[in-house]
Amino acid sequence: MPISIEIPTQKLPFTALFFFLGTTFLITWGVIGGYIFSPDAMIKAFGAISGSHPLFFLATWAPAIAAFTVVMLYGGSAGLKGFLSRLLLWRCPASWWLFILILIPLVFMAGSLIKGGQLLAPLPPEGMVPVFGLMFMMLLLGPIEEFGWRGLAQPLLQRYMAPIWAGALIGTVWGIWHLPAFFLSGVVFAEWSFLPFFIGNITLAILVTPIFNASHGSLALPVLFHWQLINPFWPDAQPWDTWLLVFVAAVVVWWKRYTMFSREGAVTEVIPQEAQL
Template sequence: MTTLTAAPARPGLRGLIARRPVTVFFVLANLASWIAWIPYVLSNHGLGVWDVTFPGGPLGSQLLGVLPGAYLGPIASAALVTAVADGRAGLREWAGRLWRWRVSWRWYVGILLGVPAVFVLATLFVGGQAQVPSLMVLAVFVPGLLLQMITTGLAEEPGWRDFALPRLQRSAGPLGAAVIVGPLWGVWHLPLFLTQWGGGPDVAWYRPVEFIAVCVALNVVMQWVFNRTGQSLPMAMLLHVSINNFASVVWSDMFPGLSTDYVQHALLLGSSVAAGVLLVATRGRLGYDVTGRRAA
C-alpha cells in the first residue's frame, strides 16, 4: 500500500510567507507605508519637526507625501506576498480581479448615485442644512473621481479587498473576514492623523477611533459589493473613491455651515446603517458563497 506524505514545508522567510500570507501582508503593508510616511509626518504638514513643505498645496502634499507610502503598502505588499506564496498562477488570479469591469450597469449607477444620496441624507440627519453645489464643484467631480481611482483606489484596494478579503473569507468565513479586515484597514491610516490629512497633532482623540469604526462598517458594504459583483475589484475601488471624492470635493460646498468633523459623523451613520441592513438581509453571508457562486 502506498502512503501519501505531505510536502515538506519551505524553510526560512519564504516558508513563513507561504504559511502565513495574510499575517505577513498586514505586517508588511503597515511597515512599508508607515516608514514611507515618516517624512510627511515630520514635515510642516505634520509635526513640524522637519522644516520641509511639499509643493502644490493640499493636493500636492498628499500626492507627494501620502501616495508613495500608500503604493508601497497594500498593493506592493500584496504583490510580493502573492508572488512568493502562490507564484505566477496566484499573481494572474490576483491581477485578474483588477480587470473585472464587465458587471451590470446597475452597479455603476447604484454606486455613483447611492453614495451621494446616503452621504447627504446622513449629513442632514446629524444636523446639516444642504445647498445646491456650485457648477465649478460639479465640473471637477468626475476628474476628481478618475484621479482617485488611480491614486487611492489603485493603491489600497488590491491589498485590502483583492488580496486579504478572498483569503480570509475562505479561512474565516465572511463575518470573520469582515471583523479582521475592517479594523486593520482603519489602523493602517493612523499615522496620517498626525498630519493635515487627519487633523494634525492637535486632532481630537475621538477622530481616529471614529475613523476605525467607519472602516469597520464601510468594509462590510464593500465586501458585499465585491462578492455580489463576482469579486470585481473595480467596483470596490469605485465605491471607495466615490466616498472619498464626494467628501473632499462636494461635501463642504453643500454643507458650508458644518465643520469637517461632520463628514466623519455622516460617514459613520450612513455606513453603519447600510452595513446593518446588509448583515441582516444576507444573514451574515454578505454575498459570499464558498462554491464561488454569488450568494444573497
C-alpha cells in the same frame, strides 16, 4: 479561441497574509512616522507633506505594493497577470451596482442635509473642471488600496472565517493602519476625529464584503465602491454619513445574513485558477 493556463494558486498560503500586513504597515507607518517624529528633516529632504505629495501616494499605495509583492513571490508574472484579471470581473446582481452608484451618494446627501448642508459639494470659482481633475486623482489614491485589502486579505481570511468576520477584521486593521495620519498636519485626516472614522472603516469593510463575494472576487467593484466614498462631488456629511452607513450596514447584513455568516460561496482565491490569454 482563448487559451487557458493553470495558475498555481495553492502556492499562496495563508501565512502570506502576515508578510502582506508587515510590508503594508512598514511602508505607511515608516513614511508617516518620519513626518511625525522628524518633521524638519523630512521637510528638508522631501518637502512638506500634503495629499498630493508623492510620499503620501506611496504611503497610501502600500497595501497594493505589498499585495503585488506577495503575488509575484508566490505566483510570478503569470500569477500577477491572473491576479489583475480580477479587474475584468464586473458581473454581479444589479442591486449592488445600484447600491454603489445611487445609494452611496444618497447617504452623503442625506447626511449633509441633516447637518444643514447642501446636496452637493460647492463648486470652486473655476467651475467643474478642477473637480473632475480631483476626482481622477482620487481614483489613483485611496481606491488603489483595494488591491491589498480586498484583493489579497479578504480571500485569505475567508478561507477560515465567515465573510462578516473577515470584513470586520479587515476594517479594524484598515482603521488602525490609518491612525498615524491623524497626527500629521497638511493632510485631510488632521481635521477629522479618529473614532467615527475607525467605526466607519469597519462598517465600510463589512459593506463591501457581500459586493466582493457576489462579484466572484472582483477588484473593479471594490475600487468603484471606494472611489464613491471619496468622490469630491459629494458633500461633507461627517459624522452623519458614518451613522447612516452603520444603519445601512445593519440592513445589508440582515438581508444577506445567510451568506455573510457562512463560508459557503465565499471567495477564497487570490489568484484565479485559470487566466485567459
